[in-house]
Amino acid sequence: MTSNRQLVSDLTAAADHLDSLDRALAYDEFVAELLIAVPEESSDVHWMADNQLVNIFITQRQAAPAELTGRMRQWIADSSRWTIDGLRADGFNGFVRFADLPATDVPKAGGVYLVMRPRDDEPPEFREVSPAGWFQRRDPSVPLEKLQSKWLRDAEVIYIGVATPGANGRRGISKRLDEFRRHGAGEPIGHWGGRYIWCLADSDELLVAWRVEAEDPGAVEAKLTREFTAHYGRLPFANLKQERRRTQP
Numbered sequence: 001m002t003s004n005r006q007l008v009s010d011l012t013a014a015a016d017h018l019d020s021l022d023r024a025l026a027y028d029e030f031v032a033e034l035l036i037a038v039p040e041e042s043s044d045v046h047w048m049a050d051n052q053l054v055n056i057f058i059t060q061r062q063a064a065p066a067e068l069t070g071r072m073r074q075w076i077a078d079s080s081r082w083t084i085d086g087l088r089a090d091g092f093n094g095f096v097r098f099a100d101l102p103a104t105d106v107p108k109a110g111g112v113y114l115v116m117r118p119r120d121d122e123p124p125e126f127r128e129v130s131p132a133g134w135f136q137r138r139d140p141s142v143p144l145e146k147l148q149s150k151w152l153r154d155a156e157v158i159y160i161g162v163a164t165p166g167a168n169g170r171r172g173i174s175k176r177l178d179e180f181r182r183h184g185a186g187e188p189i190g191h192w193g194g195r196y197i198w199c200l201a202d203s204d205e206l207l208v209a210w211r212v213e214a215e216d217p218g219a220v221e222a223k224l225t226r227e228f229t230a231h232y233g234r235l236p237f238a239n240l241k242q243e244r245r246r247t248q249p
Contacts, residue, residue, distance in 0.1 A: 110165035
């Protein structure tokens with residue numbers, strides 16, 4: 001299976017090449033041009049074309065490149081949604097390591113945040129003993145088989161979290177992420193959600209991003225996890241349940 005990052009690259013190469021052509025293509029010509037743009041036949045681009053673009057040619061002998069690349073551009077947008085570039089376009093900021101949070105101007109308002117591991121094509125190593133703090137006598141370590149079964153190979157986003165402003169407005173993203181960071185550093189702090197990320201051997205290199213929300217942050221978190229699950233087939237690695245809150249009409 002092609003990694004998400006490579007798939008976006010291959011789709012972009014294929015769409016750019018087809019858009020450069022000034023003539024309609026028969027199906028065999030389309031397949032040949034696709035191989036010129038993406039020579040690696042094992043790329044998922046070829047499987048997607050054979051299974052999802054061939055129907056264009058069922059009702060017509062030839063297709064204009066724009067008919068083909070229109071769908072490819074949508075695939076690119078869908079696949080890029082959960083990458084750093086896609087999330088920046090969706091209003092997320094930060095993308096800093098946990099260790100850099102104390103020196104970063106993190107918003108104090110309520111919102112949602114993400115933890116990312118951009119090296120989505122490199123399999124992780126898991127720690128048998130988590131460095132995170134024990135809280136209420138609970139061990140933050142997770143059995144290796146459970147971590148392995150939860151890992152989602154092609155996803156860069158590995159956790160979606162929420163930061164409510166609190167009843168007195170003194171919580172918010174800055175406070176919540178500070179608690180998250182300190183819990184990972186070994187302090188006995190109540191940030192049990194997302195504890196799976198500290199079982200990654202490269203947790204020091206993970207990135208954190210955030211977005212302030214004007215509406216109920218909990219409803220936005222639930223919406224994001226639903227959208228992620230719709231795209232990847234299951235929740236992010238460190239999310240253990242689907243939140244049910246919905247935006248009020």
